[in-house]
Amino acid sequence: MEENQTPENRLDVSSIELISALKKKNWKSYFKEFFMLFLAISLGFFVENQRETYVENKSAKVLAQSMLADLEQDREALQEAIRFAQEKDQTMEDFLDMLHAPRATWDTMAIYQGITKVFTTFPFAPTDGTYSQMKSSGTLRYFDQELVNQMNAYDNQLKKTVFREEIVEKAEWELVPFAATILNFEVTGELRFDRPVTKTMYIKIPDQNTLEIFINKIVTVRTMMGRSLQEYKVQLEIGEDLIEEIKKKYRL
Template sequence: MEENQEIAESGKDISNIEMISSLKKKNWKSYFKEFFMLFLAISLGFFVENQREAYVENKSAKVLAQSMLEDLEQDTTALHSAIRFNKEKEFEISSLMKILNSPQSTWDTLAIYQKMTATFATFPFSPTDGTYTQVKSSGTLRFFEQSLVNQMNAYDNQLRKTLFRDELIEKAEWELVPLGAEILNFEVTGELRFNKSITREMYLKIPDKRTLDIFINKIAVVRTMMGRSIQEYEAQLLLGEELIKAIKDNYKL
């Protein structure tokens, strides 16, 4: 009797163990399934979010690219005008130096005044760089491909050199002003600058050769700076045209 009872209890124990084992297996499968579904949901969420961000970035990049393209096209137009103006000014300065280096008896006073007026005339290049400045400061430069970013940075670096050369020309011209004011009647150059009839006396007060040499030398400095500035403008223009092409090709604009 006791033996039968022990066998029965033993059978129950085995049955309970098998049931617990079965439940554990079911629970493990359930946990694994839940974990997998959670992992899948998180991964899908990340994928959707990344796709959404990529879409927004691409959309924003295209809008910014269009704005930058407009800035660059304005720059190239301005650079063409600045190069043309500076080359004409450089020619006038060279002509002035040729006159001043010839015998004083052959000088054409009106021509000297006209060419000095041209020497002091200015046509500075003012870049339209609002979009690039905004993109760089806001961190949205990362929206663009690295090759395009490299071109943008190269254009900006050249721009700094170009503007620096403009500053050097302005400095050289200001250093010429005091001596020029002693030699010439600036009221006449003012009339010539605004295409007015000459009403003031055109005189040339050059007391000695030393003063003339200093005058010519200061004019030569302006011409030298003009030549370097033209080179920087041409380099700026080339980079600008290449960047315009790259933006159009990348964004089908």
């Protein structure tokens, strides 16, 4: 049958065979190029991920150092705030004992010193710049979830601590106008700033009802101060645990 093929037919068959061979060759070449491109892209992603992981780990350590410095400042401030609150609580207890005693035994100077102590404050001012920055910038994701949970717990407790301080301050301010009708606040100002007392000291408590109101307002301040002291201690405990965890994870 091949003998009956014309030269044109034989040429067509040869062309088809050549095209078919070229297609097979091109398919293999395309597959090879595609595979090399896939490898290059995959390697690029891998290298980029490794680079990002390295940058994140390095940034996490820097942020951990900054967070640790903030927490250590908080620890010192909390320890001082606890000490002050405990001393103030004792002073207020002594002050209330004196007010419950017969008026003939009252020491006017001691009463002025006591009320001055009631109005003396030492609020805890947290150093939370690093955590706030990480939260707003999204860099908290650089840390593992367990550590983030501890950071969040510290921040949540911080809100409670600050809230309790605000309640104490409110109770003190509610006491101020009433106390000003009983005592000479010019004297309390001199005592607060360790100046010599040059003003007249007087105590204007006309009846038992006025005295009881005065005592109740002081008790309110003391009660709120006690709750604030509890929050200080919880804050300090959570902070200590967080400090140890950061030191352990980042070998600081």
